[in-house]
Amino acid sequence: MKFQIQRDRLVNGVNDVMKAVSSRTTIPILTGIKIMAHEEGVTLTGSDSDISIESFIPKEEDGKEIVNIQQAGGIVLQAKFFEGIVKKLPMDTVEIEVHSHLQTVIRSGKSEFNLNGLDVTEYPHLPQIEEDSVLKIETNLLKTIIRQTVFAVSTSETRPILTGVNWHIENGELNCVATDSHRLAMRKAPISGGNGDKSEAVIPGKSLNELNKILEDTSDELEIVITENQVLFKAKHVLFFSRLLEGNYPDTSRLVPAESKTSLTIGGKEFLQAIDRASLLAREERNNVVRLSISEEGGVEISSNTPEIGKVVEEIQRKSTDGEALNISFSAKYMMDALKVFEGAETNIQFTGAMRPFVLRTTSDDTILQLITPVRTY
Known part of the structure; x- marks a missing residue:
């Protein structure tokens, strides 16, 4: 096997397949990257037997030559070393050549590396998938x-x-x-x-x-x-x-409640920032619990209290509230994760009681739903 290839395309391909390579595999050859040079270009493969990734680098694209194949063939090279080498090669072009006994030479400019390769025929085949429904x-x-x-x-x-x-x-x-x-x-x-x-x-x-x-x-x-x-x-x-x-x-x-007793509509970005501030004093080991209170008059308050540190209380500007008064506690992390999905969009939260899961949706898009289970604080 012998070919020349654009270094940046090789680096991108290696980056992709490395996401499937694990150092903790029970199959030693899977610590390597499989490299195949053929008429159409070069194919790189990485696998940990749960995930397999194949990256194809074509001979040419948009009229520019990317790969020059002089001799087709294949080799498996240790992923950790091969990745380190290709990222640090000095020139824009890389030559890879396999000699006898699987000795592989990687050249770029005046830099030359010799790596011991593994037999490509021992590399497991990728899953065979029938493409009858795409x-x-x-x-x-x-x-x-x-x-x-x-x-x-x-x-x-x-x-x-x-x-x-x-x-x-x-x-x-x-x-x-x-x-x-x-x-x-x-x-x-x-x-x-x-x-x-x-x-x-x-x-x-x-x-x-x-x-x-x-x-x-x-x-x-x-x-x-x-x-x-x-x-x-x-x-x-x-x-x-x-x-x-x-x-x-x-x-x-069945987890998503059909009706609600209390409804809150609020600016997603402002609410996220308020929860973030309240969680600053919340203790980590208690899953950083924050409390939300909705008064009879519809006022909304976020608070957090950790006796040995202190407490924080903040009144929140809401767009609207509807239904019963409510005191509910929940994980600040879960709430922030959910609100980040909405990317600052106006958010509607439907509550069915202090100990029942509550549902978050944006007011503009009903294809996204988040549900959070409250935390018992007594």
Whole structure:
């Protein structure tokens, strides 16, 4: 194998596939990056057997040559060292050549590295996915959906299914739900393609976070293929495979209350800043609890009290309040996470009592919903 390649394109490709490479794998060859040079260009692959990422660098793009293949072939190189080398090479062009006994030479300008390679035939094959039903969604929209839901997945392995986001697709609508049993994030969005069948998949939160880092901000459509135990995301030059979580996701539709006793409409940005200030004195080990009080007259107050530190009270300007008076306590972190999703939009909060979960929505968009369980403080 021998080829020359633009260094910046190689660095970008390596950055993408490194997100799937783990140093803690039980399969030694997976600590490496698979490099294949072929007629169309160069393909890089990284995998930890849960996530696999393939990045393709074409021979030319927009009339410019990116890769010059002199001899096709393949090699697996230790990811940690290969990544470090390509990022620090001196010139804009890199030459990679494999000699006998898998000795690999990496040259750029007057710099030359020799790395011991591994046999490419021993690298596990990527999952084979039948593409009989392909879904399509705008890349920007998918990135937004991930950002608005994935933060609410559970980080505890006691219920592994909750470490993923549940995707439900029916009648051209994608409904994504994440919950750690203390809070819930939901986002609905249109999705095209598919064969019309209803489908459901629980995608690990870790996979979606890594996918979000790789995807570019673009309005281009992205293709998604869901099978029984894998999902494949196909972007312009990147294939991203992830295993799905096994098991049944809990029915979360029953968690969202149908009616409310108290309603509060408030500026999202101002409310977020007030919660942030109140949480400054809230003790970490008590999950930084903040108290919200709505008086009979409709006045709104945020407070936090930690006996050994002090207390904070702030009156909040509200757009409107409706219904019964209320005193409720909740995690400041959960509330701030939820409000950040709304990006400062005017927010409506529906309460059904001091110990019942409450629901947040923006007044302008009913496709996003956040639910938070209050904290008992006595």
